[in-house]
Amino acid sequence: MPTQQQVIIVGGGVIGLLTALNLAPHVGHVTLLDRSGLGQESSWAGGGIVSPLYPWRYSAAVTALAHWSQDFYPQLGARLFADTGIDPEVHTTGLYWLDLPDEDEALAWAQRLNRPLSKVDISAAYDGVPVLGGGYRSAVYMANVANVRNPRLVKSLKAALLGQPNVTVREHCEVRGFLRDGQAVVGVNTADGELHGDQVVLTAGAWSGDLLESLGVRLPVEPVKGQMILFKCEADFLPSMVLAKGRYAIPRRDGHILVGSTLEHEGYDKTPTVSALESLKASAVELLPALADAQPVKHWAGLRPGSPEGIPFIGALEGFDGLWLNCGHYRNGLVLAPASCQLFADLMLGREPIIDPAPYAPAGRLAGD
Template identity: 50%
Template structure:
């Protein structure tokens, strides 16, 4: 029997497994596909909500904790696994974001370094910018993580652990609470038993909990992205304008994202999204017109009301938990989200007040997704 069974092998499930095995707790991960190949793999890896002042205090609390944790986490994983997740503290430049005074007030309250730049100062930092702008906001503390490498490093670390078993391509058919108080998970003919279980299945969490009679407002939201072939030095910081962004990787590749589409579980890429992303990329950095696109892909985010994740016990269960619904900020919040989950599983002092994330806590009904 396993101590804790984790359903879902994205960044939340893998990071949670790492947290637990470091405490010598036995863990099993079950995933219906290949580990780390859904939303966590598809995201851009900016370690901040795109417009952080627009988010609620619960999201901000987790984001602040996670931003402090990421540099050390990446360094530790590089040593533990031999795979560098490539945390890149390159800073984020926002072009003409609305509400200048509100931004500065938020940054002051949250003790974030921020600098207003004139158009000339912005061009001095990023000479390839091609769009006209009035001003920019520079966030030097914001970095990005190369999420496919982060997932690979986590998986490599867990494969070396005697405390972790992995069941990929293993779809969960049912979840039951045994008479002895344990959790039984039936998955493709296998019966896996654990003292506790955690659902970390991203956009698929609503389906799994719905089968148990638990209504959780998590829905898939498609996002499409492109990546350009390496052009080292073309841009050096992340650039955000009107909800679209460019992300430089350490090897010179440049990501552009992202769309926000309510298309159910359809993960198909579209010509319309490709053209939209290219148009925005070329507007921001005209030199990208001469750079070939290397790949175009999509992923399904776990949309939730106001992007506040559900972290805590599943209603009606004594030993089944959920950690899902991070919407656009799964990679952003992951280190804090899983540390809070660990706190709850092991009865530790929580890093933040767990109340706002409890599945029983009502979410505001307006502007839900």
């Protein structure tokens, strides 16, 4: 691709931010647009575990992106900290899964793919996490699982982008449609007027499908609501992440503990609800009984970009020259972001891709194809 290309990226979550950062050194100019503030939707709302919650339940396509990203995250965090002074806090704590109904499948997956997940005696889990609730009977553990403090990751990515001389960031700039020249997409129509570019990249998360409808394209990406709560404890309260019955607790370095999350199909409504708050508090106390005496310091909801099997759409959109997709990561946007955005840059720039791009290609995967 010619180096002086003007690239417009629609959507400023972690996927859009990292896509822009990867492309900026290789193109003429990057303009990143977001309908609200950068990273304020799913990227801000998630827990930041650098692993799918149950990695053995996903397809090889998700696994390939997850493994590449997990290995890359520590150096990404270090690079962003060095460049911006904002530490995304890639915090390696390990993760205990408790009373798994499909423990045998998990262990077989780990052995098949040579991943460091293993069965441990339940006493080891209680030794590793002394505040863990009673009554658990079995545990598996993966030592190298990290979490990233996603609001800080967003801030560091934004700062890194603002330091690039050929990047323009426009927040609170809603994209309402695409500009066409025959079969080519040559820009976007925004609330502030038309903006022309050589390539347009859609990284708009849960809103990606709605934007493509203006082209008559049915992208199977829909909003899926998730609610979380946050506690503040001592810095050493929870030494490892724990997960049971679909709910998890994630420790930050300063003692904040995130507990999540719900899975709700409520359209674009992201109003936190009392019923979810009570359910999450009950899960928190079951996992960590000491939290019974703590009040959540925050409760929020976000919208995940739900997609079939959680496999993102990465690549050019057939029939619309100049339009590209990097969206539909469902529950794993933060997990998969480094690999997804590296793969995307490889495809757009004509480089050898880091992994086989075929499973993520939009062709043949859109509704009605």
